[in-house]
Amino acid sequence: MKKTLFLNPPSFDGFDGGAGARYQAKREITSFWYPTWLAQPAALVPGSKLVDAPAHYQTVEDVLKIAKDYELVIMHTSTPSLPNDVKCAEAIKTQNPETQIGFVGAHVAVLPEQTLKDNPIIDFVCRNEFDYTCKELSEGKPFAEIKGLSYHDRQGNIQQTPERELIHDWDAMPSVFPVYAEHLDIRNYLIGYLLNPYISLYTGRGCPAKCTFCLWPQTIGGHQYRAKSPEAVGREMAEAKAIWGSSVREYFFDDDTFTIDKKRAIAISEHLKRLKLTWSCNARGNLDYDTLKELKNNGLRLLLVGFESGNQQILDGVKKGIKLEVARKFMENCHKLGIKVHGAFILGLPNESRETIEETIRFACEVNPHTIQVSIASPYPGTELYSQAEANGWFTGDSLVANSGIQMSALQYPNLSGSEIEDGVEQMYRRFYFRPKSIIPIVGEMLADPQMLVRRLREGKEFLSYLRERHQRAASH
Template identity: 60%
Template sequence: MTDHLRTLFLHPPSFEGFDGGAGARYQARREVRSFWYPTWLAQPAALVPGSRLVDAPPAGLRLADVAPLARDYDLAVLHTSTPSFAHDVEVAAALKAVNPSLRVGFVGAHVAVQRERALAASPAIDFVAGSEFDFTIAEIAEGRPLASVAGISYRVNGHFARTPERAPLEDMDRLPFVVDVYHRDLDVERYFIGYLLHPYVSLYTGRGCRSRCTFCLWPQTVGGQRYRTRSVDHVVAEIERARRLFPRVREYFFDDDTFTDDLPRAEAIARGLGRLGVTWSCNAKANVPYETLKVLRDNGLRLLLVGYESGSQAILNNVKKGIRVERARRFTREARSLGIKIHGTFIMGLPGETRETIEETIRFAQELDPDTLQVSLAAPYPGTALHREALERGWLHEDGLVDGGGVQAAVLGYPHLSRAEIFDSVDAFYRRFYFRPRKIFAIAFEMVRDPAMGRRRLSEGVDFLRFLAGRRRTRAGAAAMARARGGQPMALAPPLARVGPGANRGAIGGAPRPPDVKNR
């Protein structure tokens, strides 16, 4: 048997309550304290014997807690994100300071699309991996020379070298179960998502998405725009194993970009889950036919997470959402008629946004009346079509996608609509949706009916009010900065607070210019 490098998979500590590096789609502090599973790290960890996965944010670990771990390992793999990259570089440097012989690699969408720029950010980073890195990391952990491992860029003799690209994985059943890694290294009680039952477990049944949404990070940078799937039996077998490992788990969530991309497969998985008697939820597009919804509901589906994004058809067309507003209305009516709960997500500030479309979207959300919703700001992540368009048209006015506390910043602005107005629209959206008598009554009824849920909702309510207060502080700070600059346009992405000497805060474009790259 091959002797593997002692390998640490690390989701680093970052902003308080931030889990964007775990592979979350919303890479900023959330309205209520929430943590997704670090599935993107758990997958290669399942391929490397003797490895360990440390998820710092939900465990409350800080830099001083994780740095000493470097003494026990030969290889450390850090999952990074655009908002957390500068913090993650600091963590890499701290690990190297403890163990100079430690090999440090970065993975994730941010470095996959700008590998050499990431390497140039710090000498502490020895290599970065491209899009799909499961077997890439497994080969490095076997001790293979970096030059022989496809899909990486690495540091050698004062310059950067790039190996040939790694072909996408076609047989997804080659990936071992992540729930074994969860059971070995994680505490499921630490993972909360406001609209899911607790405790929950999330995982992927496939990668990629057939849609072409210009803003969506994962299909454009890591997963690809084909839906590559695990077999039905493989998925059902993992859930069956998870039931044995986690008898207290109340819900399973399938985090595929669009689980309903393949309707016959979704129905087949649902029937398998129905035989197991589990409760589950998934991501879906707002176009699932009634007949399929009924099959899913009859076999344990509780909730759908649906990206509505906007109530403006023009905006949906601009971002290539591939859905009609009226179809979304019908889908929502049909899902609600079946008793399926909906968590809706909306994005403010997408191309084409105006004061009128903001109002249109808020009214659309009130009409749909999902059980819960999330409102975010348009985030032009590097590697996405939205990022390229924003650069070309001069819409991108700030490098940092979050402020010093990890709160999402308004970085896109338009001649007809300022970033300040876009930023403020989020608060107005939340107030007008949640502070309606109908919604207040629904939440109160839920709390009275289920005392445990009542305690949870009270805690989340406190978090939510703190979140809104934090946004007001961000707004006030931005206004003060504008006044200090003599009335220049308001910037709603103030510089990130340093976490150590030499911190580089250019989250999107601030890294030094990389040296020449040699392709191998």
């Protein structure tokens, strides 16, 4: 067994681009997701170490001190962070040329040959679901015998092995909780709309939806939802409670669409109620009232819902599969039941215009989720959105993120520039939050909970800093 390090490498200050984030960027306020995509293979490799450098504010120098003792380093990368991640790999290789270094993540899964050709320092990249690929690498199995691997052979030529099958027996996958407990400081993981400290986890992978912009189903997870049984999830959550007790305030189920199988979601929620755990999850904005009520009765606090746009033509164009009227009824039911909703929106999708941005802002204010996040459409390689942008000449020529790590618009349209899309993000935040309907509930939270008071004041300061940074960037252009 090779001594194996799973590494989410250092990047931009505050950049949440690694093994858990859906949008690889520095957010408006400090946010870090758990590096679940690395923790899962780490759970399969006894004696391995997991380092999540961004969330623990570790530098390349810190990483080098750790990596010197390891034979195999498996690094997570993303499209915007790849250049920095390669520099980190070069530093590790310079320190010890015998260290084998490989990359995992959506970018290298889609572009394995290009990644290896452009970066000879990388020994291999893993394609598709890489959990068992990593396990076999740590066991010292020859590269040529490992499915789902692209690598440099001894002559420097690029070789590719056959594809690896997707994982279907998810009950056989070990829990990530012992890995979290041993290697991560849960106090460092913050998400603005969750109760902190929180824990996030996947109970399965894959999403039947066909959204053109969504990264993971199109690159690694696939469109079939493969998941653990409610009984297996119940056992894992009991394990979590045994590890952390009451110190974790909320558990977040980060499956792409946790509620797609309503019977399973309800069965899991019954275990959570028995364990007296507060929890939240991803959901689509079409869940029916009776299911919502049952989940709420079993401890559900919040739903993260991707509304994306307030324009039906845009939603149809990205194959969202949701009607605005259904989303309105869903929000009405959530308000009635007291379920908080964090609404996710995307500006800059195909068919976007100044008028549709206005429609989205009005829609968000109308349905009134508790909190929102507004992202810029990001055409990641491997997604249908990327192919559309390439075919139609929509690329601006800019990167997905600025030098500081904040999102930039990589897309522009004949009647809408990239800078107008970026301006729309700020406009939407201001108009949504600077309303009595938004301010009053948030102030109420702050007055009721001293921890929330400190946190919201910090987040407000960070948000103003984020806006200043955007204005400075706009002025320099």
